[in-house]
Amino acid sequence: MEAGGDTAAPVPGGAEDLEDTQFPSEETREGGGVHPVPLDPEGEGLEETGSKDKDQPPSPSPPPQSEAPSSTSRLWSPAAPENSPTRSPESSSGGQGGDPSDEEWRSQRKHVFVLSEAGKPIYSRYGSVEALSATMGVMTALVSFVQSAGDTIRAIYAEDHKLVFLQQGPLLLVAMSRTSQSAAQLRGELLAVHAQIVSTLTRASVARIFAHKQNYDLRRLLAGSERTLDRLLDSVEQDPGALLLGAVRCVPLARPLRDALGALLRRCTAPGLALSVLAVGGRLITAAQERNVLAECRLDPADLQLLLDWVGAPAFAAGEAWAPVCLPCFNPDGFFYAYVARLDAMPVCLLLLGTQREAFHAMAACRRLVEDGMHALGAMRVLGEAAGFSNASSASAPAYSVQAVGAPGLRHFLYKPLDIPDHHRQLPQFTSPELEAPYSREEERQRLSDLYHRLHARLHNTSRPLRLIYHVAEKETLLAWVTSKFELYTCLSPLVTKAGAILVVTKLLRWVKKEEDRLFIRYPPKYSTPPAPSTDQAAHNGLFTGL
Amino acid sequence: MRKPDSKIVLLGDMNVGKTSLLQRYMERRFPDTVSTVGGAFYLKQWRSYNISIWDTAGREQFHGLGSMYCRGAAAIILTYDVNHPQSLVELEDRFLGLTDTASKDCLFAIVGNKVDLTEEGALAGQEKEKCSPDTDAGDCVSPRVPKQVQLEDAVALYKKILKYKMLDEQDVPAAEQMCFETSAKTGYNVDLLFETLFDLVVPMILQQRAERPSHTVDISSQKPPKRTRSGCCA
Numbered sequence: 001m002e003a004g005g006d007t008a009a010p011v012p013g014g015a016e017d018l019e020d021t022q023f024p025s026e027e028t029r030e031g032g033g034v035h036p037v038p039l040d041p042e043g044e045g046l047e048e049t050g051s052k053d054k055d056q057p058p059s060p061s062p063p064p065q066s067e068a069p070s071s072t073s074r075l076w077s078p079a080a081p082e083n084s085p086t087r088s089p090e091s092s093s094g095g096q097g098g099d100p101s102d103e104e105w106r107s108q109r110k111h112v113f114v115l116s117e118a119g120k121p122i123y124s125r126y127g128s129v130e131a132l133s134a135t136m137g138v139m140t141a142l143v144s145f146v147q148s149a150g151d152t153i154r155a156i157y158a159e160d161h162k163l164v165f166l167q168q169g170p171l172l173l174v175a176m177s178r179t180s181q182s183a184a185q186l187r188g189e190l191l192a193v194h195a196q197i198v199s200t201l202t203r204a205s206v207a208r209i210f211a212h213k214q215n216y217d218l219r220r221l222l223a224g225s226e227r228t229l230d231r232l233l234d235s236v237e238q239d240p241g242a243l244l245l246g247a248v249r250c251v252p253l254a255r256p257l258r259d260a261l262g263a264l265l266r267r268c269t270a271p272g273l274a275l276s277v278l279a280v281g282g283r284l285i286t287a288a289q290e291r292n293v294l295a296e297c298r299l300d301p302a303d304l305q306l307l308l309d310w311v312g313a314p315a316f317a318a319g320e321a322w323a324p325v326c327l328p329c330f331n332p333d334g335f336f337y338a339y340v341a342r343l344d345a346m347p348v349c350l351l352l353l354g355t356q357r358e359a360f361h362a363m364a365a366c367r368r369l370v371e372d373g374m375h376a377l378g379a380m381r382v383l384g385e386a387a388g389f390s391n392a393s394s395a396s397a398p399a400y401s402v403q404a405v406g407a408p409g410l411r412h413f414l415y416k417p418l419d420i421p422d423h424h425r426q427l428p429q430f431t432s433p434e435l436e437a438p439y440s441r442e443e444e445r446q447r448l449s450d451l452y453h454r455l456h457a458r459l460h461n462t463s464r465p466l467r468l469i470y471h472v473a474e475k476e477t478l479l480a481w482v483t484s485k486f487e488l489y490t491c492l493s494p495l496v497t498k499a500g501a502i503l504v505v506t507k508l509l510r511w512v513k514k515e516e517d518r519l520f521i522r523y524p525p526k527y528s529t530p531p532a533p534s535t536d537q538a539a540h541n542g543l544f545t546g547l
Numbered sequence: 548m549r550k551p552d553s554k555i556v557l558l559g560d561m562n563v564g565k566t567s568l569l570q571r572y573m574e575r576r577f578p579d580t581v582s583t584v585g586g587a588f589y590l591k592q593w594r595s596y597n598i599s600i601w602d603t604a605g606r607e608q609f610h611g612l613g614s615m616y617c618r619g620a621a622a623i624i625l626t627y628d629v630n631h632p633q634s635l636v637e638l639e640d641r642f643l644g645l646t647d648t649a650s651k652d653c654l655f656a657i658v659g660n661k662v663d664l665t666e667e668g669a670l671a672g673q674e675k676e677k678c679s680p681d682t683d684a685g686d687c688v689s690p691r692v693p694k695q696v697q698l699e700d701a702v703a704l705y706k707k708i709l710k711y712k713m714l715d716e717q718d719v720p721a722a723e724q725m726c727f728e729t730s731a732k733t734g735y736n737v738d739l740l741f742e743t744l745f746d747l748v749v750p751m752i753l754q755q756r757a758e759r760p761s762h763t764v765d766i767s768s769q770k771p772p773k774r775t776r777s778g779c780c781a
Contacts, residue, residue, distance in 0.1 A: 200608060223561060224582030224606045314581040318570065319602065323585020324612065338585075357615060360588065 099131045109446070110177040112193060112233055115139065116210060117170045122218045123193075123226060125233055129219065139174050143167065155183045166190040169203060170210035179237075180450045182457035185244065189236060192243055192302070193229055195328040199306055200225050203332035228313060235309070238442065239435065240449040244456055245416045245487065247428035248305050249283045252400055255517040257382060262286040264373040270366040272356035274336060275299065278370075280348045280383060282312040283399075284429075286521060300329030301428050307338075311349050316340045320367070322360045325353070339363035343371050348383050402433035407507040409500060411476065412439060412491040414452065415512055417520060419485040431512070431519045438475070447475070452489050455480035459487075470498065479505055486512075551590060551599035552752045555744060556617050558645065559626030560637040561605030564660040567731035568626065569602045572741045577732050585609055586616045593745040596752055613645035620646070621748045622654040624740070625704075629659040629696045629728060639704060643711060654747055655708050656725045657701040658740060663730035665694040701726040720747060 099105065105127045113132070114123040119140035121129035129136075143165060146153035156163040164186040166173040173190040181189075198206070201221055209216050236243055265276040265288035278285035289299060310325065324335040339352040339360065350370055352363045374380055402410055416430040439445050451473060458466050459482050469480045477492045479501050490508065492501055516522065557565040566583050570576060573589055583604040591598045601616045603609070617623065623646050627634040638657070646653065705722040709715075719725075724743070729736040 221606075221608045224584075224604070224608070227582065313584060314579075315584045315587075317581070318574075319587035319589045321583075321585055321587045322616075323604075323609070358618075364588070 099127070100135050102127070109179050110175065110181075110233075110237075112190070112229075113139065113174045113176075114193065114197065115172050115174070116214075116216070116218060117172060118215045120215055120217060122171070122222065123197075123229060125230065139165075139172065143172060162186060164190065166194070168194045169207050171197070171206065179446075180454040180457075182453070182461075184460070184462075185453055185457060188243060188246075189233070192232060192306075195302060195306055196225070196229055196232055196309075197222065198328040198332050199310065199326045200228075202326045202335060203328070204334075228310070231312075232309060237449050238445050240452050241414050241430055241432055242305050244452065245414065245428070245430045246301060247416050247430040248301060248308060250429050250431065250519065250521055251280055251283045251285045251383075252431070252515075252518050253285065253382070255522070257377065257379060258286055258521065259523075260377050261374070261379060262288060264370060264377070268366050268369040268373065270352065270354065270359060270362040272354040272359050273352055273363070273366065274355055275351075275353040276366075276370070277304070277307060277311075277351040277353075278348065279308050279311060279351065280346075282308050284308060284521070285348070285383070287427075300327075303327040303329045304427075307351060307353075311340050311351050316349065317342065320364060322363075339367065341367055343367075343374065344380055346380060346384060348374075348380070399434040401436060404433070405508055405511045407504045407511070409493040409496045410490060410504050410508060411493060412436075412448065413508060414487075414489040415508075416487040417485070417512075417516070418483075418487060427521060429520050448491060451476070451478055451491070455489055470501065477501060481505070550597065552596045553621045553748045554599045554601065554619060555622045555624065555748065556601045556603060556620045556649070557624045557626060558603055558613065558617070558638070558642045559605055559624075559658075560628075560631075560634040560641070561607075563605065563626045563628040563631075563634050564731045565605065565624075565626050566602050568624075568658070568660060568729060568737055568740070569600060571731040571734055571737045575734075577734075582606065585612060591741075591745075594749065596749060598745060598748060607641075610641065610645075613642065614648045617645050618648040620649040620653055621751050622656065622744050623649055624656045624658055624744070625708075626658045626660055627696065627701070628661050629694050630661055630664050630692065632695050632700075635659075635696050635700060635704065639707065643708060652751065653712075654720065654725070654744065654751075655705065655712075656727060656740065656744055657705050657708075658726075659696055659698070659701055659728045660731055662694070662728045662735060663732045665692060698726055698728060 108126050110125070112123075112125045113121070113136060115121050115136045117140070119133075119137050121132050121136045123129065124132055142156075143153055152167070153165050155165065160178050162175075162177050162181075162183055164175045164177075164183050166175075166187055168191075171194065173194055175186040175190055177186055206218070209218065209221075241247070242249060261278060265278065265286060268276070269290065274290050275287065276290075277287040284304070287299075287304065306328070307325070315321070320339065320341040323338055323340070325338045326332065326335050336353045336355060337357055337359065339350075339354070341350055341364075342348065343350055350367055352366055354363060356362075402412055412433060412435060414430055414432045416428065435445060435448070439448050451471070455469050455471060455478060458469055459480055467482055469478070471478045471480070472494070474494070476494050477496050478490065479492065480489045482488070486509075488505070488509075490501075490505055492504060496504065512519065557569060559565050561582070562580075566581065566587070567577060569589060570578050573591065583602060583606075586601050586603045586609075589600045589602065591600055601620075603613060603616050625638045625642060627638055646655075702722045705726055706716070709719060716722075727736050727740045729740055731737060
């Protein structure tokens with residue numbers, strides 16, 4: 001992007017309006033995505049940036065102790081080993097380091113921290129939070145300094161680093177990034193991290209805890225959840241899409257089967273059941289909402305995505321789980337009770353969300369109904385086959401190869417339809433093929449993710465949004481395009497010509513059109529059949545009651 | 548529908564190895580550690596009975612749910628880590644209270660896991676056929692760390708629990724029988740633990756069935772529970 005290789009082409013219809021502004025000579029800067037390239041100035045004017053930008057070190061080198069109002073350190077050391085015999089490999093969130101002077105720690109592209117208002121560390125993506133008290137003290141100082149002037153700090157731009165601050169109740173979230181993500185994207189990520197925390201504790205109980213005891217060590221309650229946060233943040237870099245586009249990824253499935261599964265979910269109810277979701281590998285097969293419980297309250301896609309991430313946790317791999325979970329967008333202060341089980345020893349996962357604390361056995365009975373129904377439909381076999389194709393990195397995620405499109409030169413894409421029936425808005429979706437070679441290694445995936453984020457930031461720039469970007473990078477060429485009908489990001493071979501790229505995109509759009517019934521949930525059922533269930537097949541019931 | 552006949556609950560601080568113990572028993576393997584979310588339900592066929600086993604999360608976050616998982620339990624396995632004395636203390640401080648919802652004649656087992664990490668455990672692993680499980684080979688010297696919690700501490704806790712539950716020592720299995728030291732990693736004593744409990748729980752199922760017509764759960768009764776069953780144990 002800093003190569004200037006993009007132009008607005010505000011004509012949604014014609015791809016030939018692409019303008020050639022690529023500067024191959026600058027491509028080398030693109031390579032690692034981590035070079036100290038000057039940032040886009042976008043959005044900067046909107047941010048409250050302290051005048052002290054320049055004083056901030058580009059990475060959180062430990063300031064002189066006196067500067068940090070760190071009343072925190074004394075609280076740390078004694079408690080940890082005693083109270084939790086538990087702070088062992090699984091709970092420490094990023095290896096040994098954590099000392100801000102540690103080279104490896106400093107070399108991370110992106111840090112995410114969660115701390116309490118009192119400056120007490122709660123979570124750090126890398127390193128151990130204990131070592132970071134001083135650093136976190138500085139962050140608290142920055143926030144309260146700006147606050148004392150009656151303002152709110154939102155971001156600091158310091159050379160190649162962006163620091164984004166987000167205050168949520170008594171929690172302060174900070175992202176510090178050298179990636180090409182925009183401040184808005186980083187803020188989105190912080191919101192997702194916050195939602196994750198709320199989903200395990202509820203906003204009300206977090207507020208209550210800190211109202212009661214300001215220097216409470218929230219790690220006690222979050223212990224064990226750090227891995228979930230790690231996975232969330234990793235997914236942004238390794239498999240971009242869901243958070244970037246604010247949409248869920250669906251399992252490609254023939255429409256009749258998906259409809260039948262939706263009908264099955266709506267038929268199988270239990271007392272207090274609010275939502276049933278079938279998923280595999282973090283992707284949605286279908287979902288059904290119970291009208292009487294979630295009446296008129298649409299499930300927010302962010303909540304659905306959170307649930308999809310949540311049920312992907314290794315803790316749910318065995319047995320039938322029963323656990324409370326909060327849906328932050330639906331009601332950040334209350335818990336649902338979730339029944340989670342893998343069906344038939346398959347990666348297919350059933351989530352039943354209810355309001356009754358003691359309903360485990362009713363949910364378990366409901367699961368057996370679903371399971372039997374799926375056997376009757378032959379769905380297990382089909383889903384098993386779907387899960388069969390996929391590379392090692394996501395062994396349980398059914399997916400398709402980009403080859404399926406039949407457009408040579410196309411390496412990867414993200415496609416989010418926008419031309420969806422009105423009642424469909426509740427379920428933003430996107431589709432993308434499996435990341436295959438050359439995007440099989442971590443660095444390559446990061447590079448692609450960076451490119452997608454960069455293009456996304458340009459398309460959605462608040463002051464100067466673009467419709468179309470043709471971008472030649474060092475190792476690939478990208479084309480991003482947003483119209484009233486879709487939002488599309490394509491990654492093409494670096495050797496593609498502009499005419500070739502247009503051809504590929506045309507082919508891709510035609511393919512998506514042809515496959516859309518399979519790729520997306522075109523007509524998501526809205527509600528379950530009401531309780532006092534009629535046992536007859538009421539396949540379309542949900543649709544009609546919803547309208 | 549497979550209706551469980553009886554219920555066993557695993558309780559204990561996080562990271563003491565509750566999930567690992569259960570996985571070792573159910574699936575004969577020692578998987579990577581995962582942090583349990585809420586509680587996980589397993590069903591075990593034992594003879595002709597379905598015994599449900601609840602593996603609960605030790606995380607404080609889920610503490611409020613503990614009493615729900617324990618409701619009506621026939622046996623509760625209180626698990627600690629022999630290398631962390633605090634985990635035994637937690638059993639009394641945090642977890643014992645959760646068992647109030649369990650069945651009146653609920654059995655308690657106290658299990659010290661991770662003996663493979665102690666010098667005694669290493670020995671027991673090698674020579675477990677020679678030593679009887681209860682033998683405390685504490686005087687052997689080896690490079691491993693000495694065990695931090697002795698079996699006697701667990702026995703003392705067991706007696707405390709009986710007092711707390713106002714149970715008579717005569718009516719329940721002896722402390723020696725109900726305190727175990729295990730290793731989910733090597734499998735040491737794991738089968739013994741579960742199968743001892745199953746054998747103890749089965750007569751309770753039978754008794755329950757016999758009493759069923761008149762037997763409804765009376766949660767309001769605050770009388771000290773009376774043990775009618777005795778000497779059922781192998």
